[in-house]
Structure formats: structure tokens, C-alpha cells
Amino acid sequence: MEGDDIKRISRLTAILTQLQTKRRITAASLAEKFGVSTRTIYRDIKALERAGVPIMTEEGKGYNLMEGYRIPPIMFTERQANALILAEQLVLKNKDASFVQDYSEAIEKIKSILQYSTQDKANLLADRTQYDEAIHQERTSSNLSDLQNALTNYQLVRIQYINKEGIATERLIEPFAIISAENWYLIAWCRLREGFRFFRPDRIQHMVVLPDTFEPHNLTLQEYFEKYQ
CATH class of the missing domain: 1.10.10.10 (Winged helix-like DNA-binding domain superfamily/Winged helix DNA-binding domain)
Known part of the structure; x- marks a missing residue:
């Protein structure tokens, strides 16, 4: 050829x-x-x-x-599979339990479609790659996956939130973006404050994703930072 x-x-x-x-x-x-x-x-x-x-x-x-058409599973190379295994260890350091669980389940599904030889090597690498601090990392929230789902489906979310001063308020928010620095942060339009606000998922004491939807905010994340920061 x-x-x-x-x-x-x-x-x-x-x-x-x-x-x-x-x-x-x-x-x-x-x-x-x-x-x-x-x-x-x-x-x-x-x-x-x-x-x-x-x-x-x-x-x-x-x-x-065409809607409903599915292409047969894509085969990962050995190097790509290895990269995914290493990424899983990095994800384990995350403090949100729901995110860790969803990613780990996704990795298992990916492993299931690997060719047998690559699958064996991926499992070997997974057994030989471990960050103790990641395995024993305290999970301080379990809201991230639900927030991701609400964001992509434009669903309103009602939260009980405690700010850094320890003051608790109930908010009705429109999730806009999720970013990571030292912690995960949700950017959302807060109907109580009538503006965009940052929320830390680990400070959400209670959360309900509502069936009600909101009108999508017509700006990119970059445009948000240029306009509001």
C-alpha cells in the first residue's frame, strides 16, 4: 500500500x-x-x-x-490506552466523589473494547500505577456530575450554599461553566443576586436539579471572562 x-x-x-x-x-x-x-x-x-x-x-x-447510526468501537493504541490509565490516577485525586465514580466507570467501558493484548497491558499498568494520596483522598462533595448534567441540559438547580464566611443561603441558579483551579468552581447565573457568581461544589449542602429549564446564555466562556472579569 x-x-x-x-x-x-x-x-x-x-x-x-x-x-x-x-x-x-x-x-x-x-x-x-x-x-x-x-x-x-x-x-x-x-x-x-x-x-x-x-x-x-x-x-x-x-x-x-444520521440519527441512531453508531460506528463500531474505535481501537485505541497501546500508548493511548496507557495515557487513559495514567489520567485515571490523576482523576482519583479529585475531591468530588460523583466525578471520580463516573470517570472510573467510563475507563472500565473503554478497557472492554480494547484488543486483548492491549487490554492485558492496560490492566497491568493500572495495577502498577498508584498514587496513595489519590486513593485515600477525602471526597468533600458529590455534586459535580449532576451539575455537569444540569449545565448541558439547561436545567435550573436549587442549592443550599454556605459561603466562605459560613453564611447559608438558598439559591436558584442557572449553571453556565465549570472550571478547575485549586478547587472545582461552578460559574452560574444566580437569580437571587441577579448576576453571575462562582460556587464551590464542596460548599453546596443540598442540591436539587429541577425539571424546569432556562434560556441558554448566549456567550462563550472566553467572552464571559472578557465581559465580567
């Missing part, structure tokens, strides 16, 4: 991955990502369609996979 053929097969596989992980993607963004012309991307998309991949084209908007 010629070098150009190998590059194209690799690119076609990568395009499939992009289509599976993004709701919609443009030919221009694919061309920039893979360092080829948009004409080449058009040919690649046609090749995938001829191979039976149901790609939907929205004029002027881009491409997406």
Missing part, C-alpha cells in the same frame, strides 16, 4: 471519529484540522458515503451522522 493511501485511510478513520463525536462539522474545519483542501474533504465524504456511512449534509452548515 502506497504512503498516500495509508494517509487517506487514516484521515477517513479520523473523519469518522469527528462525525461521531460532534453534532455537526464543516468541510472547512475538517480541511484545517487535517491540513488538506476542502475539495479533498468533499472527496473523502463521498468515499465514506459510498462505503455505506449515512452522512447527512446540511447546506451551508456542514455534516452530521
